[in-house]
Amino acid sequence: MLMGELSLSEQIALLETAKRRWMSGGDADTEGNLLASGQSGQEAQLRLLAQAAVIGQICLTPERPDGLTFRSVLPNFDLPFLPDELRPLFRRLNKPGQVGGLRDNVIALMSTRGVVAHPFDWLPPKDAGDVPAGYAPIQAWMNGEVGARESGPITVENWDLFTPADRLDAAGALRRSDPAAARRLFEAKAATTPAEERLRLIRLLAENLGPEDLRYLESLSNDRSGKVRDISRQFLARLGKVFGGEDARELADFVQVKKGLLTRRPQFAVKGKLNATQRTRMLALFQHVAVADFADGLGHSTSELAKGWTFAESGIDLMLFRAFCETGADEDLRLFWERALAEKVADLRYVQVAVPRFERAERAEICEKLLDTGQITHVAGIQDVIGVNVPAGVARALLETPQVREAIARARQAANDRDQTERSAIVQLQSLISTLATLLPRSYAQQLYDQVAGAVFHPADPALDPLIFNISLEGPNP
């Protein structure tokens, strides 16, 4: 119509030629173009330009590119999604710039209540090591692992059919039910896995660790990963293997051994008052000297060391406890722990160090006791040792700490006075609420909410969002 006898593709080609001309500058050829020809100079060019715009919009359609690829469809999740009515609140809690750690804690809380985040709202990072329960299939998808997930008992034959996350779960279940079979499986297949995965597998040997594992652990002293070599050395030490070495002797030199006056049992104590350099050196040596080597350097057994240690210097005592946790046998660790409790030196730091060795339920009982006796005074750090959604006893104890009671009282006072200078009390309470909101089970979250809503914060204040989320999120409570 506009361009005479030319076909559409010829017209388009001419217009493309015109565009190239305009890119470098100058007049495009208008001959044969019904709309532009017969017009002079500027007018012809503008008509041609207008045509090119319209033809491009109407006649050209995008062509499907070569190499267009599609991801596999998202797999089904192991757990249901967060209910729709809570998703806006979740997105508010999850937005960038939120209080540090709150986002991760909310995800963890949701897992304990049996739901996962909707994938449009949140996905776990691609290579995250510890992903809460329920996200294994999506993480496999994020890592490009497609196809049906293998399930059931893991064997040498089906090892490679499992995703890394599922492999770890299955191997852990096998270690609990048949420790020897798990060990044989690791002997056969662990060396074929990447270092990080191999480390997680070897750590599973802590469950039901026994003398039967000695030979395999000794073979790991040649593993190409330093972390795997370290963990195997720790496990060997737990099984009583003594490595000796200069460092163990040097550490022992810091300690004097005396016979108790009444019991005649050996008593161990740090020699005199350490200067700063000596203290630093002693702490550094504790980082890698096994407790069996340390006791051997002192010429005594680990159980004698556990029974006879004199608690006098907080940092040194804690490091020795850490050595028992990493490399001590169960009985010796228990002995030392009971004594630390009795001497009232145990605090939250001890529980943090003991996380790999004490079950969650026991850690919770310990925390409750320490909170009630005032040996734990601050709520920060509780989550590191028990996780979120803590048992009722711990929740009660947390809300009764002076830190929490006084923070609420100060904030209520500041809210009543509407005094600008005391606004910091309200800000501090807001920070405390962010920490407590995911720790507490629902009924205790409600208690805290009832104390502060209205009295300090308006019920719709975003400061209360974490508590409202907890209260609204149904699911099992501990």
Place this chain on the structure above:
Amino acid sequence: MPLQPAAIEAVAPDQASLSAAVKLLKPSLWPVREVSADRALIWGACQGSGANPYRVVVDLSDLGAKCTCPSRKFPCKHALALMLHFSKDEMAFSGGTVPDWVGDWLGRRRKTFRPSNLPAAPKSLLDVHAADPEISNDPKAEARRDAARIRRENLTNMAVSDGLHEMEAWISDQLRTGLAETLKDLTSRCRKIAARLVDAKAATLAARVDAVPAMVLAQPQRMRGAVLAAELGKLVLLSRSWRDGDCSSHIRRDIVSAENRETLLANPDAPRHAGPWEVLASLEEARRDGLIARATWLLGLDLVGPRFALLQDFYPVSVGKQGAAFKSGEQFWAELVFYPAPGPLRAQIAAQRPLETPVVWPDMGQSDPLLGYRETVIAVPWTNIWPVLLPSGRIGQAADTGWWANTDHALPLTAENLPPAILGSELSMAVALWDSSSARLLAAQTHLGRYHAYG
């Protein structure tokens, strides 16, 4: 304790605000009026002169207030009107769950609370009606006003024509010296010609020219020349429509300015449609003229009737962030009045009320996603953005570019980060904005539920 008028008088910044607030007491202007369970907060939506209603909240404990209107007075007439409503008739306020935007305001307010020490000027509701100016009914005065209006229009039309002539000359210059050179200096060149168009009373066209650099430079390098040429061609088409004497309102709107809300609502030829709508997205863009343009895209949920609507507003950057009037995914019943055009899209809300039950997306069954766009371009060839319906398909990637595709069609998507989850979703339907070279995904119905790209 009931809210007393004397308390409202005390917080009003001046008599003029009280008077203006009284004029906003018509219930039809307030599609939403709600109160919190503890009766400490009231909030609402007030249909002002803009396309998007203003959101207003008042804390009844101290009559602190917030409104999304651009007024610098505090509290503004909308907040005062809401207070007056509540003091007159609390029962007109339905109980509601405190919305997020109110909660956010409470949080920000708590951090920056300062008791006011400003002395209050005397104001009174009794003086409101006494202040109303008398409206003259003199026919001669009216005739003089009409004549003046026509003279102004003619002067404007002449100025616009001159401005368009100058713009076409500028475009010719770019072609002659080479678009490659233009691209090197695009922002400054467009700014200059846009300023000339402002002088020529072609404000809307000036804003479009000012937006050319952002639109072009958002494209991959290899496409910028073609996109620039296409936009310049569209500007020529728009200019020629005016210069050829087409007096259609949509042409005037795309060059000079849009009719105000009152004029539109009074226009018997303006298309209307009442029914359920869903908010697809609310997008804000800073313009070079110091205004923020807010575009709220709506999807018509009736089986028949217009499929899309656009509520377009502008407010000064200096007012600060206002927040969207609606949430993505929000549904409501509304009577929309469309600005007359060959393919009506821009609209104003004449009446609005909440929907009692959610409405699912109807089966809109269109196979060619660009069919509606092409039909619009034939009628309005300078169209630069148009909403399109995408039938069932998937989103994939080719050389770092996202594509929507099914077995029959494929469209490139704008270069915004696509969340991984949408790449793993099956889309039964989606809505995007097509700008002739790429599609900006707004929302989609997927096997995992509704997806909203914004909010």
